[in-house]
Amino acid sequence: MNKFIEQALHAAGDFSRLKQVKQTFGGSINESFFVETNERKYFIKYHTDAPDRFFELEAKGLRLIRETNSVSVPEVLAYSDEKNNAFLVMDWVEGRKSQDTEAKLGDRIAKMHQTFGNQHGFPDDTFIGVLPQPNGLFLSWLEYYRDSRLSAQMTQGIEQNSITGNRRLRMEKLLLNLEKWIPDDVEPSYLHGDLWGGNWLVGAGGNPYVVDPSFLYGDRHFELAFTELFGGYSGDFYQAYVERFPLRDDYDDIKDLYQLYYLLVHLNIFGESYGPRVDAILKRYVGVY
Structure with missing residues (x-):
């Protein structure tokens, strides 16, 4: 799996040392991971049998929402819909809920x-x-x-x-x-x-x-x-x-x-x-x- 993670990171332009990979949970469709390198933290989704344009369309939707300058979305750093190696790389988002x-x-x-x-x-x-x-x-x-x-x-x-x-x-x-x-x-x-x-x-x-x-x-x-x-x-x-x-x-x-x-x-x-x-x-x- 680290080989796949490294390929996804390289697509995002990060060739630095891999520090941590941890599988996350919450969705039923993709495998997802918290990934940390010497440069930054990422959220990476992986699908072994993604339909055509699966992650491309998700990235497009996030971009369109971002263009409204309204609610925040993670930054998409790379994606691929290649058969048996489909992935989406985004910024890791983490924080604590505030009163508002x-x-x-x-x-x-x-x-x-x-x-x-x-x-x-x-x-x-x-x-x-x-x-x-x-x-x-x-x-x-x-x-x-x-x-x-x-x-x-x-x-x-x-x-x-x-x-x-x-x-x-x-x-x-x-x-x-x-x-x-x-x-x-x-x-x-x-x-x-x-x-x-x-x-x-x-x-x-x-x-x-x-x-x-x-x-x-x-x-x-x-x-x-x-x-x-x-x-x-x-x-x-x-x-x-x-x-x-x-x-x-x-x-x-x-x-x-x-x-x-x-x-x-x-x-x-x-x-x-x-x-x-x-x-x-x-x-x-x-x-x-």
């Missing part, structure tokens, strides 16, 4: 959401976990969310038999009537795209950072709904967010529909334990059969 860390995070995510693209979606197909995530650029948020997000996960679920029977019928009915709830004319905010509680961390001085994006342009309420799905964000986060960028009046009406996408992803990756939550949302909006 989560308020800063909420304010800075809101600031990121106040940066807008010209269309919804993303020009490149990306990944959510290791699931392919088809994209494309759309003038209509409704069309993008229906066709590239919900429909794509439904197709995946049908293929692997996680969406069948009444669940499939309800999904089909929901997609036919989605314009009743999902807005069409919202501005396309810069979105992290995978902002669960494990994808933010604390750096020096209590400064919050976000990591592991699955970047897109879209309705910011889609992102906020996901932050509420599995927890990991405090009241300070939400209070600071709405002080900078108040929510639309329809947020409570559409929150479950935005969480549905991520529940479908988890259903397709992890299995039927997420099925009852998917079914409950479908029943809320389209009734029972």
Whole structure:
């Protein structure tokens, strides 16, 4: 493994002596390491069978977030998507949470959401976990969310038999009537795209950072709904967010529909334990059969 680490460090321009390598934990997709050399400290992710452009797209998402001058991201120093040797090298981020860390995070995510693209979606197909995530650029948020997000996960679920029977019928009915709830004319905010509680961390001085994006342009309420799905964000986060960028009046009406996408992803990756939550949302909006 040290040979691989050295190759990654050389790609980042560091040829100094390797002092320490320690495996870290927290993700289920990549192997990850804390690495220290005579020059600096690094976080290196490694994937033995990464899909094409896997780390390139992660690096691109981090760069786009950095360009908003809002929430901090680690600096990407090198990456490779070479078969059997895919890696991403970033600065090591470490710090202790301060009293205002989560308020800063909420304010800075809101600031990121106040940066807008010209269309919804993303020009490149990306990944959510290791699931392919088809994209494309759309003038209509409704069309993008229906066709590239919900429909794509439904197709995946049908293929692997996680969406069948009444669940499939309800999904089909929901997609036919989605314009009743999902807005069409919202501005396309810069979105992290995978902002669960494990994808933010604390750096020096209590400064919050976000990591592991699955970047897109879209309705910011889609992102906020996901932050509420599995927890990991405090009241300070939400209070600071709405002080900078108040929510639309329809947020409570559409929150479950935005969480549905991520529940479908988890259903397709992890299995039927997420099925009852998917079914409950479908029943809320389209009734029972």
